[in-house]
Amino acid sequence: MAQTSQGANMPPELGDTLSRQAILSTALISVFRGKFCDFVLVNRKAITFGKHSVIYDVGERSRTFFFLQRGFVKVGTITADGREVIYDVRKGGDVIGELCASEELRPDRAVALEETDAICVPFEDVMQQILKKPDLIAVLVDVFCRALKEAYAQVNSLAIDDTVHRLIKVLIGLAAKIGCRSGTLVEIPTYLTQEEIAQMAAARRERVCTALNSLRRRGMVQYSARGHMLLDVGALEFYSAEATERH
Amino acid sequence: MAQTSQGANMPPELGDTLSRQAILSTALISVFRGKFCDFVLVNRKAITFGKHSVIYDVGERSRTFFFLQRGFVKVGTITADGREVIYDVRKGGDVIGELCASEELRPDRAVALEETDAICVPFEDVMQQILKKPDLIAVLVDVFCRALKEAYAQVNSLAIDDTVHRLIKVLIGLAAKIGCRSGTLVEIPTYLTQEEIAQMAAARRERVCTALNSLRRRGMVQYSARGHMLLDVGALEFYSAEATERH
C-alpha cells in the first residue's frame, strides 16, 4: 500500500502543512509584487535573459537586486574546485541577488533556466525606497528570513538524510516553489537535467538517476508529454515522513 | 614541512582574507551594539541564563529577538528523529532569535554554553524602533544577510568537503566568531564537547575525535590549561586550502 500515485492515503496534516507553506509563500510574493512594483520598479525597464545565460556571477561587484518578472532561475555557486551547488530555484515575482546587501563580492550566482525578464535595481535604490516607504521593510526582512530558514532546512537535510530523502525534499521544495497543479499531480514547468537535480540534492548524478527511477516505478514521479516532471507531492511527503521514523 | 604550529609558512592572502572577515564582523557588531543599544535596548533589563539553559526552543510561539550582552550561545535545532544540529555559535553583542521575523513557530533553538545575559525584545518593538530610526534597517538587513551567507557556506561545505575539512572549517569559523588571541594562537573561550563539535560539522563524534587528534599531532590544535581549545588558524587555513586543490 501507499505505493499508488494517489495522495489520498497519507496523513492529512502533512499535506496541509506544505500547502499552507506554499499558499503563504504565494501570498507574500503578491504583496511583494504589489508593493515593490508600485514604488521601486516604476519606470524601470526589464532586461530579458536568454535560457542558460548568467544573470550575475560569483565574484562580481555590482550591488544590485534583480526583481524577476517572468521565467525561472537557479541560484547557487561554483566552489573552488569547480563544482556547482544549487541553493534555490526562483520564478517571476521573486527577487534574486539579495546577498549583495552585505558583501562587496558576490558569493553566489544566478542562471536563467528559461528565458527570463528581470528588473535590475541597485541596492542603494532599494534602501532609499524603503526609507521613503518604511512598510516595505517587513517585506525585505521576510525575503531574507525565508531564505535563511530554507538554507537551514538544507543544512538539516544534508546532516541527517540519505540521498533518497534529500532528493525527495528537493522535489517537494520544487513543487512548492515553482510547481503548478496538473490534475492530482504537480508539474514542474521547466526542464531540469539530472545533473542539476543532483546539484540541488548534493549527490552524484548517477545516484539521483537511480533514485528517480525507483520513485518512478512507485508512481511518485512521472514525465509529462513536454518532458517536464509530474510529482505526486502527497505520496512523496508520506514517503519522506514514514522513512524518517525508521530507526 | 608545513607541519609546524607556526602560521608563518602559509600563503599570506589566506590569513588576510580571514582576518579581514573577522575584523569586519567585529566592526559590525560594535555598530550594532552602539545603534541598537541606544534606541532599542534602553530601559530594558537583561535576563541571565545559566549554563545549558534553553533560551528559546523549537516550536515556541514567542516572537522575540534576544540581544546578547555577555556569554556564549549555540543556535541550532533538533530534528524529527531527535538529533541535534548546530548552525552557529554567538556571543555578547550578537542577536539570536531573528528567525521569528517570518515564522509563527520557531524552527530553531538556542542554548547557553556559558552563563549569558540577554535582553529580550518583542519583534514588533524591533520593527517600531526601526520605523523611528530608519538607518537601523541597514543593520538588521546586514544581520540576516551575514547569517544567510554563512548558512550557504555550510551547505557548500556539506556538499563538497569530507569530514576533516568540514571540521577544519568549523574550527576556523569558531576562531573568527568567538576566538580571542592568545599569543600566536587563538583561544576558544568556552568549552565545547566533541559531541557539540560533531553537531556543528555534521559528523559522528568518533570521527571528529580522530580528526581532532590528528590535527593535534600536527600542532594545529592544542588545549589550554583551562581545557579550552587553542587553534593555529593560519595552519588550519593552509591545510584547508591545500587539500582543496588535490583533485
Next chain:
DNA sequence: TGACGAGTGTTACCGAAGTAACTGACCGCT
C-alpha cells in the same frame, strides 16, 4: 572509598555513496 556518569579515545565491521567506464537515445548540423 567506591560507584556512577559524562566525556574521551580506539578499533573492527559494514553499508551507502562516490568513481569510472560504459551503452544507448535523442537531438541538431552540415
Next chain:
DNA sequence: AGCGGTCAGTTACTTCGGTAACACTCGTCA
C-alpha cells in the same frame, strides 16, 4: 545520411564514514 554533442541509464570497484562495542580518565557525591 552520418557525425558529434548532450543527457539518461547501468554496473563493478573502492572509499568514506556511520555503527557498535569497547577501555580509560575524571569529577562528584553518597
